[in-house]
Amino acid sequence: METFVCAGCGRIYLEKSERCVHCGSDMEERPASGRGIVYSFSSVHMGAQGMPTPYLLVLVELEEGGRILARLADDDESEPSIGGKVIFSGLSDTGPVFRML
Amino acid sequence: MRGVSIIGVGITPFGVREESLVALGAIACRNALEDAGLAPEQIEAFFLGNFAGQAFVGQNHIAPMVAHATGLGAVPCTRLEGACASGGLAMRQGVLAVASGQVDFALIAGVEKMTSAETDETASILAAAGDVAVEASVGSTFPALFGLIARRHMHEHGTTREEIAHVAVKNHAHGKLNPNAHMQKDVTLPQVMDARPVADPLGLFDCSLISDGAAAVVLCPAETASAHHEKPVEVLASAQASDSPALSDKRDITTFYATQKAGEEAFSQAGLSREDVDLAEIHDCFTMAEIIALEDLGFFARGEGGRGAVEGMTKLGGAMPVNTSGGLKSKGHPVGATGVAQIHELTLQLRGEAGARQVPGAEVGLAHNLGGSGATCAVHILGATA
Numbered sequence: 001m002e003t004f005v006c007a008g009c010g011r012i013y014l015e016k017s018e019r020c021v022h023c024g025s026d027m028e029e030r031p032a033s034g035r036g037i038v039y040s041f042s043s044v045h046m047g048a049q050g051m052p053t054p055y056l057l058v059l060v061e062l063e064e065g066g067r068i069l070a071r072l073a074d075d076d077e078s079e080p081s082i083g084g085k086v087i088f089s090g091l092s093d094t095g096p097v098f099r100m101l
Numbered sequence: 102m103r104g105v106s107i108i109g110v111g112i113t114p115f116g117v118r119e120e121s122l123v124a125l126g127a128i129a130c131r132n133a134l135e136d137a138g139l140a141p142e143q144i145e146a147f148f149l150g151n152f153a154g155q156a157f158v159g160q161n162h163i164a165p166m167v168a169h170a171t172g173l174g175a176v177p178c179t180r181l182e183g184a185c186a187s188g189g190l191a192m193r194q195g196v197l198a199v200a201s202g203q204v205d206f207a208l209i210a211g212v213e214k215m216t217s218a219e220t221d222e223t224a225s226i227l228a229a230a231g232d233v234a235v236e237a238s239v240g241s242t243f244p245a246l247f248g249l250i251a252r253r254h255m256h257e258h259g260t261t262r263e264e265i266a267h268v269a270v271k272n273h274a275h276g277k278l279n280p281n282a283h284m285q286k287d288v289t290l291p292q293v294m295d296a297r298p299v300a301d302p303l304g305l306f307d308c309s310l311i312s313d314g315a316a317a318v319v320l321c322p323a324e325t326a327s328a329h330h331e332k333p334v335e336v337l338a339s340a341q342a343s344d345s346p347a348l349s350d351k352r353d354i355t356t357f358y359a360t361q362k363a364g365e366e367a368f369s370q371a372g373l374s375r376e377d378v379d380l381a382e383i384h385d386c387f388t389m390a391e392i393i394a395l396e397d398l399g400f401f402a403r404g405e406g407g408r409g410a411v412e413g414m415t416k417l418g419g420a421m422p423v424n425t426s427g428g429l430k431s432k433g434h435p436v437g438a439t440g441v442a443q444i445h446e447l448t449l450q451l452r453g454e455a456g457a458r459q460v461p462g463a464e465v466g467l468a469h470n471l472g473g474s475g476a477t478c479a480v481h482i483l484g485a486t487a
């Protein structure tokens with residue numbers, strides 16, 4: 001997994017861009033293992049407009065540091081837990097997707 | 102800077118209202134002016150809290166419209182937007198305008214009309230109070246952000262699902278006594294615990310209500326306040342602080358840094374300690390949020406906030422009743438009105454006019470108004486006339 005870290009605000013992105021979407025600073029490429037742990041999670045039953053429910057949101061702490069909000073893969077039926085290990089599985093229309101390890 | 106006092110308050114009943122956004126604001130303003138015994142033309146500045154007039158009812162630029170509907174004339178009008186803290190920001194700007202000597206009479210109002218939108222549309226409008234690029238785009242809603250926060254708080258500090266649910270039971274018991282509350286009825290612990298899940302661990306009864314409503318406040322210099330009202334209420338502190346809304350930017354999601362900072366600043370301005378506070382209106386957009394705010398403001402140690410409702414300290418009759426109005430949970434949460442409605446409730450309490458929910462002998466009250474997932478926080482401390 002490739003990550004792009006903002007030199008200004010420290011935000012982590014999974015897609016390359018010239019400048020940080022949040023603060024406009026330069027970005028640095030950072031190779032990442034794709035592994036992380038669940039910092040918190042919530043199963044969403046009443047969701048945002050146009051998004052079928054339920055879906056599982058996970059706040060993932062990456063092995064290299066920093067957190068990103070992501071979804072757990074729809075077909076991943078394992079019970080998440082705080083501290084549980086996850087691995088990056090790809091990008092979707094709704095951003096990063098992880099699986100429980 | 103000079104002292105500032107509240108000489109009038111007004112409110113509309115909260116709930117599903119037929120009046121327009123602007124009319125709701127004007128009704129609350131007229132009630133506040135009548136309470137203060139002032140004519141509209143005596144007001145010199147108007148500050149209005151409103152979060153999303155455009156998104157909910159297709160109307161922006163409503164401060165001069167509410168002013169016109171109230172008969173304020175050419176008075177300078179400013180709309181403040183800080184998500185759910187919009188009302189608290191309007192209050193603070195009014196306090197600063199009078200404290201600085203710029204004006205003698207300021208009118209503050211907050212208003213929102215939310216019930217004409219569909220629930221999932223409302224969820225998306227509210228989600229724009231968070232960082233859309235990294236949160237709403239992934240599918241997070243406000244209940245989802247507070248679900249993530251609640252889960253982590255339970256994990257790190259041992260807060261239980263039952264403690265969280267007790268906040269809803271308490272606030273509904275209070276709101277039942279408030280004739281202006283949206284939902285004037287009790288809920289039981291099993292009802293809260295077994296309710297339909299929204300974003301687990303939070304269910305339907307952990308969420309505040311989607312409401313229409315408005316509230317207003319009239320301010321003047323403290324030194325002349327007794328000429329306008331027999332029981333003026335003094336503004337002892339007006340503080341505000343900020344943080345990033347994105348959970349991924351926060352080192353610790355079990356606390357809101359902006360609440361900690363605004364709280365410390367408010368207690369320092371007022372020269373008071375936590376023990377001096379007789380009652381508080383706390384921003385319970387979700388049950389969990391009340392527990393975190395009680396900890397962030399220093400009323401409870403981290404991980405102990407859940408004891409408040411369970412053991413009764415924060416209930417009517419307890420050491421420091423919290424959300425005697427019913428809070429956002431039972432009184433309702435017309436987003437832009439909430440911060441001003443908190444000031445309305447404290448003012449009634451400090452004048453001894455809160456009826457069945459009166460806190461006997463209340464002298465000092467605190468209002469905590471939080472924007473979104475903690476990006477904006479306003480804290481006011483009010484004192485009764487000695």
Ligand SMILES: [Zn+2]
Binds near residue numbers: 006010020022024025
């Ligand atoms: Zn940046």
